[in-house]
Amino acid sequence: MRAIWKGAVSFGLVSIAVRLYSATDEKDIRFHQVHREDGGRIKYKRVCSIDGDEVSYDDIAKGYDLGGGEMVILTDEDFAELPLTTSRAIEVLEFVPAEQVDPILYNKAYYLEPDQTAAKPYALLRDALTNTERVAIVKVALRQREQLATLRVRDNVLVLNTMLWPDEVRAAKFDILDEDVTARPAELAMAGSLIESMAADFNPLSYTDNYREALQEVIDAKVAGREVVQPEETEEAPAAAVDLMAALRASVERARAARGEEPAEATKATKTTKAAKAAVEKEEAAEPTPIKKTAKKAAAKKATPAKKTTAAKKSA
Incomplete structure (x- = not known):
């Protein structure tokens, strides 16, 4: 695995140098858009909607749409001046019971690997979280964005779970549930x-992605030049x-x-x-x-x- 971030976990006066690795790997089968006639890849050009000219990456900035055709343009210098105090640190804010964190807040998971010199404090935090049955609420800056996250233990390894901010979770409002x-x-x-x-x-290994397996079989059949057989429906849809x-x-x-x-x-x-x-x-x-x-x-x-x-x- 390749580390995507390097920094340190900081709680109290203890600092643990760590490397961050993506803990998940999506297995979706990805496709390219191609020309049906000859299989040529479809390419997209970055074209300005005003003058019609192609724009290079160096001339591209970020714009915030105010509506009514007005746009606020932000440059790299504008983003560089933003206060990201946790740019190279995973700052522990507090320790809370794991059951108090609503799973709807969880976003993406990362493994934390300690540096050679940080193995002991890493093990200290890991074992302390296990013994107290708590998770650490932390802040971390990833990809130019400050994120709320948790630190917990899985298979003897510290796992960082980035979280949605509370105002990013939509309220569930359904009129039919207001009835008695x-x-x-x-x-x-x-x-x-x-x-x-x-x-x-619960055993996650007992479940499989049937659609992805069937799609891979179709692709393999195309590669081998075999006839693709449409599988028969084995179950009828349940009646209301x-x-x-x-x-x-x-x-x-x-x-x-x-x-x-x-x-x-x-x-x-x-x-x-x-x-x-x-x-x-x-x-x-x-x-x-x-x-x-x-x-x-x-x-x-x-x-x-x-x-x-x-x-x-x-x-x-």
């Missing part, structure tokens, strides 16, 4: 049963659920079948299903059908006045 939409107890119990039937320990409880029950059974479990097997999911069924029966008893209401009325007619009074008192 609630699930029935029976539905919640059945949903819990479905979750238990699909419960597992009409009865929520029925859909939940079917989902539980499907999840069990996928795991090779018998319907009557005494698992935790089965116990939850029984609880869900009990909740359904309880809910049905609380909301009697017209037949049950008719039967109650018939029984009430046969009952004596004294019994009616007693029943009325009990219901009161």
Whole structure:
């Protein structure tokens, strides 16, 4: 790996010289735009929209659009005067519990490698973060921009996770959620049963990018001159659920079948299903059908006045 940044982690009076490496590598298959007839690469020219002349990199500046056709031009000198106090330092601001950092703030991950002379303080910070179960909130300047980030431990290595600033996260506002939409107890119990039937320990290696693999096969087939065969659809799109409880029950059974479990097997999911069924029966008893209401009325007619009074008192 090639280091993309060199500097130091600074917390208190301790300074740790480190190198920064990108911790992730996107595996997307990338394409070039080409001429369909002969495969020639499509090139783009930097052309000024006013005079139509091609512009060299040396004559390009950054412009901030004010709207209405007005533009503020900023040069390299303008950016050089900006106060980036953390230009060569990862400044620790505070240490917080890891669970308090909302994952939506995380952006990109980097590994930190210590210099030979900084191995001991590096290990000190790493072990201290592990023992206290906290992460460091830091500021760092990367690519001419000051960023908020966290320092945490992964596989015995310090990892820097750059973060979005709070005002970069959009607020979730959906009018439909302002309505009083609630699930029935029976539905919640059945949903819990479905979750238990699909419960597992997370193993990222068990998941694959099926689209990328299929696309690579198409490319390999083109290279080898083979005929590209369109794979057949193996699964039909699920139909829209009409009865929520029925859909939940079917989902539980499907999840069990996928795991090779018998319907009557005494698992935790089965116990939850029984609880869900009990909740359904309880809910049905609380909301009697017209037949049950008719039967109650018939029984009430046969009952004596004294019994009616007693029943009325009990219901009161």
